[in-house]
Amino acid sequence: MSKKKPLSQGQLRRMRANQTKRLKRADTDKDSPDIQDHLLTPEQAGVVISRFGQHADIETQDGSITRCNIRRNITSLVTGDKVIVRLATEVQASSNIGGIVEAVHPRKSSLTRPDLYDGVKIIAANIDQILIVSSVLPSFTTQIIDRYLVACEDTDIAPVIVLNKVDLLNDENRPEIEQALARYQAIGYQVYQVSSHTGEGINELISLLNNKVSIFAGQSGVGKSSLINALMPEAELIVGDVSDNSGLGQHTTTTAKLLHFASGGDLIDSPGVREFALWHLPAQRVGWCFIEFREFLGTCKFRDCKHGDDPGCAIQQALKDGKITQDRFSNYQRIIASLDEQRHARHFRAAEE
Template identity: 60%
Template sequence: MAKRAKLTKGQARRIKANQEKKIRNKADKHQWQDDELGEAQHGVVISRFGQHADVEGEDGLSYRCNLRRSIKSLVCGDKVLWRQGKETEHSIAGVIEAVHDRSSVLSRPDVYDGVKPIAANISQILIVSSVLPAFNGDIIDRYLVAAEQTGITPVIVLNKVDLLDDSNQAAIEAQLQIYRDIGYQVMYASNKTEQGIGELKEQLKNHTSIFVGQSGVGKSTLTNSLMPGLELITREVSENSGLGQHTTTVARLFHFDHGGDLIDSPGIREFGLWHLTPQEVCHGFIEFSEFLGGCKFRDCKHIKDPGCALIAAAEQKKIHPDRFTSFQRILASISENKLTSRFND
């Protein structure tokens, strides 16, 4: 029997789109009539599941809702207008009619869906890194670029500080000092010793925040420490790979008793920025601003170009060489991903 030919990525994408269309049509089979629904009310999306979403109503309770076909994008944190059904139909309690304008949205690129929103109406991003998996400044830089692009205030959190010792503390502190010198806030935390947990609670007050960072840095464990009794599922870092294992599969919004909200988002090992232009990445490195426009050539790529103001600034230590190297790696990854996506279509 001959082997079935392997599907191309384009074919697989089209099959996936057709399957999702069938699911959507099935979900919309029950068409709510006006006389079956109550008055319109405001709510906030606390989680999204395929063609359904859990909405927190004005009474503080959660209702699973269908989405009107006119709604093109809906993510955790969205503020919506919805109507409750007079009767629950197959566990569906109502329908979302409209989405209010977002004050902010955090997005990441997706191979199939283009730019994919992760969460909305966030006021601060807590970029969680840790001692284990190994501290990675490049990933922090990617999140900082994303935060600067959206105008959401970033805060860097070093987690698992109980694992700091003579073999790693000096190097990690030197890296963190780079961010302090630029003007970013750096915080420390440990779930094991509870160091910094009180300070984090104060930082989260009166904000809608999101924890971001590679898998295994302890985002869900931190959430458990900040919200005792929540008991999100957590897993240890893989002993074989040294990488984190994904634990959160769906973004969800939680309320703090002392004030503020937290969106717990799925962990990702790499945060791509290939949907951004090189100019947008430049502006995401805030310490570059005084040198931009000073290059000899208008189309300077900031790689090996003669007369590059950024290269000169890095050589003169006016900008930190590690940050400039990270910036160049991001530019290279953008070019590589865009080239790969063209060949895979």
């Protein structure tokens, strides 16, 4: 009889993590038992405002928010989900639980991010648009914008590019930034220029957000929280200052939460969109997510064309013909080059743990 192969450190770590999760779930179930049916009101519609472990804050149609248990057969529930809920006739004093989420409606969109251990993880649902926030300070870069655009195209959620801190534009940085924004507009993307400090462009942004569920994405320091405060002062989000030494900001959001604009529309504020890793995407999918590449994909001389120095490459020819800009093509190459590095780092880290 052959010996069993010893478990790797990564397998042992995952076993311990799963056991800990089961124990926590058991403790939660014991502390917050399901409310008996005869104490529940009839079913009604609701939306997930925020998720906390085995509980969720649910807003019902009258505008009230109630913390609810989640039925055990519901395997996935995130901020923005439309649900069916039954409220209790009285809140459980010991746990502050006032209802049960019975079911989840199908999602019209899902915002996901790759997770080191859990694969692709859903972080928010039913989003209409993602506002990609960049700024003059920290230094403006199209590399980050293009990474976000790939993530948006992959999830089929409409992207909008927002340049914040336009009050910091000057004769030195203005030409390069405006040329870059014009390139995005030329291929069909919406671009807004705003300043949360002076209020420039805020009214136009309010109109864009009206009657839609939006999410803001961008690196730390670009002014997402300041922008949200300008759009909904009642939200009172914490604003992280930009470090004078590094030019980088501090992350301030810790839990995904759905907020309402007074003028109409909703915002999901989530820490899960600080940055989008793309290592889970195959190279072919990344190419498709560059929208101006699409008409040329599949027309290269060789089916396995890498769009580098390959002979008969339709993408390279489109670049020479001016149908694809050098900046966008260079960012595409950088993303492709980073995929293997990110996957290698992920597997190495998992093996070490």
